[in-house]
Amino acid sequence: MFRKSTISCLLILSFLRLSAQEKYELNSGWQCNNIAGVKVTGQQLSDPAYTLSGWTPATVPGTVLTTLLDNKQVPDPMYGMNNEKIPDIYHTGRDHYTYWFVKDFTEQPATGDAQVWLHLRAVNDGCDIYLNGHRVNKTTHYGAYLRQTYNITPFLAKNGKNRLAVIVYPPRFPGNPNGGQGGDGTIAKNNGPQYTAGWDWIQPMRDRNTGIWDKVTIEKTGAVRIKDPHIITRVPGTRQPQGPQAPATLQIGAELENATARNITGTLQYTLAGNHITKKVTLPPHTTATVQLPDLLLKQPLLWWPAGYGPQSLYQLQLQFVNNGKTDDQEDVEFGVREIQTYWNAHTGSREIAVNGQKIFIKGGNWITSDALFRFTKERYDAEVRFHRDMNLNLIRIWGGSLTERPEFYEACDKYGLLVFQDFWISGDCNGRWQDPMKKEDQWTRRKYPDNHSLFLESVADQVKMLRNHASLAFWCGGNEITPPADLFAAMKDSIIPTLDGTRYFFDYSNSDSMSHNTLGGNGDGPYGIQPLSTFWSTRTFPFNSEVGSVGTGDYESLERFLPAENLVPPDQQTGKTDAVWDYHKYIAYNKAVDPYGKTNDLREWANKAQLVNYDQYRALMEGFSSHMWDWYTGVIIWKTQNPWTALRGQMYDYYLDPNACLYGTRKGATPLHVMYDPEEGMVMAVNNTFQYARDLMLELKTYDMQGNDSLLTQVFVEVGPTTVQKFMNMKPLLDKLKAQQGLFFSLRLLNAHQQVVDENLYWLPDAKGNYSGLAQMPAAEVKVTAVKAGADSINVTISNPAGGPVAFFNRVSLVNTQNKKRILPVFYSDNYISVLPGEQKTISISGGATATSKDAQIEIYGNNVKRQYIAVQ
Template structure:
């Protein structure tokens, strides 16, 4: 993550202690202001070089003792003027002890006077696209920043260099954010203009264009929202956009980690959010509501992760930790739109070395006979000793040259759910702990094989109802030892299948709610969101938020199969 200049002490303190994120710290040089643009900006900026260096040296002294600080960078998409660059190179020269990684485990000997070094422990890079980043020469070899075919991220010719300092994609927020941001004239979804070559160009309304909207199609690929069927209105468009957001950012990161240390050394995503009401790549909008892209990225960025290579259809296990993995296995199950499981496989016992991505097996489905045109693939990486799940990853996929239009009629499916919850209130702060379960029965053909299907193993000699309560208590026993206060909500439904793309939101309860009024309480922290559950599967979800004085919150569950919404609390 690139460092911030505002409230840096708080920023670094949090990252040092809790978040395990390394910071890329830039100085105050940017191509937008120092040598580029129309008209061309001042290439010798800043105006006062001595003042700049005085501030830079103070910043180095302020930040150099923070372990989360990774490296110093002279400028973003630009290098500092020659005199400033030379001064920073001298001030930030490495101590000989830190010039070779081979010395890191050696005892410290003959450490010269530290006052000779303003830092001495971290590298200085003169610009974000120089010295080993992108093509290393300062050319614009970062990006791309637009929608991609998901499988392209995995292809060898997608990106030519080891470290990409910026890559991005789409980031449409939910419909409620659009309504809260723009007048009704801005609620018009893009029109499609068909070209002679068959390309359907998105034509956004003027307000979206002003807000720098990045579209969901380009002249290289089909409209990714259109793969789910033509969007009917703003709500439909934004919901389908969340599906695409999730797929895009998961594939983006999984494509890089698929070649971790064999081709790629790193990647930075531009950007987490827009500093204004922009409709460009983002993980959360200006109101602090996360898009589904955040959860796709979160899934792919697990330190230990199981994934499908969308180009080769090989199942891979990513181990970014410094410890070898052993005594593990992968479970792969395919679920069709009728709730059946036409493919199921558990691998033999596996081991994966530290800091390695390893190909495990090739997915034989959909190469088998009579594959379904649209299906779900659930991958689980688990410990053989206790069936504890280390990584879980669910894909929705279609056959080659196909689409997801069958999911449109899947919206009418009514999949039964059971949500057990407990609410903790401290002043204006709320914490909701839930266990969400798809109560469809597991098909008998695979029930005996799905050892790790539940979050925890079944308890002997108890009813299903008691088991659910017991399971909930065991998951959350670190929070409370109370036996009461549990609330259970069950949704009506008799259909079999996957409870698809479930997502929670928190709202203020209002009796006089106006049509289209945004009642969301933001920000809200979710342990997971935009998730799916196959038959018989359960998942714990934590939600925490703070409410304004006098406001009564309401927690709502929606999903692809639950478009009318269900109040949980």
């Protein structure tokens, strides 16, 4: 059985499985109660005969706050200033958010050597567990990142009616949410996420994300359980995505746990591409052993590549332990065959990344986490990672004040080709890099956080095992902007990661000298706010910049989702100031960047003009860094691409998964083969971020005035080598002259030998005073728009702009509900905020699951000089 970019292994042997072998989630039917309402012990509460009266339906996986919100006991913290109405744990005390969670489930007692296991993938922060009147964990569990597994075979009820009761304790140090980065910093004394006490892009989560926030599963095995398989792929040499491949080597092993009181002899085995690999093993009673299978030389492997460079081929492997003709346990593992290398680039003074022997210019985005309330779903992860792929990015960095991301996130990154740079749970703000009057304790004290070092290291080891098989996982990092304390750092770098992984480079911290020297005339990381476009082209920063970004406010439709009606007003025309609700949602000022488009008191108009700024900022960021590829830079990571809360800064799409123009400006600027214009030096150039030579391309340069009159400036054949930048000509003197009165449009195109557009770029250049005066005076473009269903989950929208008129400029296309005209989310646009030249047409595709399930839908389109209209889907 085959599917696109995935190879399912064809098993030669038909293995017998235990009929009972399976794994399932306990993800519904939970009930909860605050500790104050429970007057019995855990043993009594977990007795199925004990009657639960007045308990609340609970959301598991989820946090306490998620459950309270789902039961309408607190207002939506994403909306307005509702978060201020929710009691904060710092003021209420921990008991306010200490809850019992109870789940009744059916599972028959095991027979023979069969075993039943309880897995909790993450609880924040501590918990005690009871089943059918028995305490399951001997000592209280702590640590938001540490998985738990318990053999519950002895505790199962004879009649199959079981009750699980879990008391969850909040972090012992919730911290004062005083407005600092991580509040007063003491949140970092725990082994858990730091941002929950508030940051400069989020308000504090009032329960500090207390809860059973990740999956709870029941697993049934035979005598032996397979734990934490480990797959390493070796891909020697320099490879190409196409053509015949030299062999790759697979090194596969796993931990095996014998849960019985006798010796067990059996076989660990798998079959892949016609190769049957086995190893006979004898396990003493009640022991766990690491078993390494013989290496496999995989011929003609289908390789995994980062997005933009090649396909994301994935293999499915079934690792089995067979005991006396039956399968005790089976682990299904998806993996990609690839090898990640890293070198020091002495010219740039920074780390250079290669995959399968080919150097990759890193175009990345910083990621916090998907949802501030930890409402994680496979579907949301898939949508968000797909947005990053659609931006033509090839890496996501997981910021250190948050999580080790969930396996479902990594599955999406495997699927879409996003390398992952995974920080561990340290930040310069909370862990003492800087003097900070908002912090409760001094730098020397904060430098020792967290309090429990052994728990931190146990959690690191556990998370490495959980994530190490993912093709997308590229790097480990000690923390955000600071190393962990010396003893933790040494154990991670010298022992844990080499032993449990051994294939990935370990950065000591996110902007350290091991990543990027700042000795060659650069100005550090950042900037973090609105910049003149020339800054991104001409101001040198860290040669591998781990954090640089700009603004990110959404349009009116986005703002009205979480701002009350009385707050739907734009920043003040004179001062740029906003009201308290905008400030509460961490608005980052556009300063005077919107003013050249004309001041306004209308929020819808202001927000649409802000999208022009958004597009230009991020296009310039990606183009500016790419223009200095391998000279100044080996990579750049945008700060940041998304928010887990309804913040008004640093985002390519809003919390509700509605993209803004930042996404499409980034997409344009990061196009793999791309023609671009440096507004500072006036140089026209092209960047080629592929492994193929781009030959016989016609470079066509045109200008268009506000009425749509065009002028061909030049056309010339050009070529661009693999992973290089090629400069062509300086157009600044001519363009400065042509744009002086009203500004103008500058069109750049690369056409192939069939005169098809390979890449295009359209800049709107300001007049001599720096204003976009001509845009306000453009005549209307009388476009024709059609929308046609192109597949089960896709729609093609074609915009035709007749000759003789102006450019149809900066059109937002949306899929909306026919009745209320609200956007259908999430869906994915092949492009957006698009402009159509006179006499031409453009077709974009809209796709995604919401497209397929939305029967009552139509297309909305509007632009700078295109009236808002709605088009039926044919």
